[in-house]
Amino acid sequence: GAVVSQHPSWVICKSGTSVKIECRSLDFQATTMFWYRQFPKQSLMLMATSNEGSKATYEQGVEKDKFLINHASLTLSTLTVTSAHPEDSSFYICSARDMRSGANVLTFGAGSRLTVL
Amino acid sequence: DAKTTQPPSMDCAEGRAANLPCNHSTISGNEYVYWYRQIHSQGPQYIIHGLKNNETNEMASLIITEDRKSSTLILPHATLRDTAVYYCIVRDSNFGNEKLTFGTGTRLTIIP
Numbered sequence: 001g002a003v004v005s006q007h008p009s010w011v012i013c014k015s016g017t018s019v020k021i022e023c024r025s026l027d028f029q030a031t032t033m034f035w036y037r038q039f040p041k042q043s044l045m046l047m048a049t050s051n052e053g054s055k056a057t058y059e060q061g062v063e064k065d066k067f068l069i070n071h072a073s074l075t076l077s078t079l080t081v082t083s084a085h086p087e088d089s090s091f092y093i094c095s096a097r098d099m100r101s102g103a104n105v106l107t108f109g110a111g112s113r114l115t116v117l
Numbered sequence: 118d119a120k121t122t123q124p125p126s127m128d129c130a131e132g133r134a135a136n137l138p139c140n141h142s143t144i145s146g147n148e149y150v151y152w153y154r155q156i157h158s159q160g161p162q163y164i165i166h167g168l169k170n171n172e173t174n175e176m177a178s179l180i181i182t183e184d185r186k187s188s189t190l191i192l193p194h195a196t197l198r199d200t201a202v203y204y205c206i207v208r209d210s211n212f213g214n215e216k217l218t219f220g221t222g223t224r225l226t227i228i229p
Contacts, residue, residue, distance in 0.1 A: 034216050043204075044161065044219040093160045097215050104149070104208070106217055108160030
């Protein structure tokens with residue numbers, strides 16, 4: 001089945017630094033990937049839609065200059081949290097659809113836990 | 118996408134069937150019902166989806182009422198590893214509409 005890999009699975013950084021999270025579709029190509037954020041005891045919130053070869057589409061209230069998304073190839077999307085602050089500490093999850101499947105089903109990565117000190 | 122309503126939490130004894138309800142009274146004709154689950158500190162996992170017929174796979178069964186205003190996810194023999202938050206999501210399945218909007222889900226706890 002389709003596999004989505006995220007790296008790193010967890011990261012700790014100092015306030016003010018930037019952190020990059022990678023999302024890879026391992027055995028399929030994905031023209032579109034989705035980035036979610038999840039705070040403790042809350043549901044997943046869609047942040048943005050990553051589009052291969054074009055600009056990402058951000059959900060309302062998500063700062064595009066703070067959360068930089070680059071979808072440089074059909075198997076890789078990256079999320080960079082710029083000038084991270086403690087309130088950016090969260091669980092970041094990406095997902096993609098395997099277009100080979102006739103079903104409109106998203107496969108999710110295992111998530112990346114960011115802690116900003 | 119139509120809104121769904123789920124109970125916030127449920128308990129089920131290990132080995133018994135877990136029946137998770139979902140109300141989606143505003144569902145439209147071209148919207149499917151999807152179920153995902155999220156085990157603690159992991160990414161969501163797809164379980165099953167359906168339009169109007171009941172569906173079954175190796176993980177679960179999905180029962181959709183005839184008027185499609187509600188559905189039930191059935192885990193036939195729950196194990197401790199089924200403890201998770203279960204999300205019922207209604208979405209138009211047309212190509213180009215792939216993103217999922219998650220509600221608060223049902224926290225299912227399997228009791229030994």
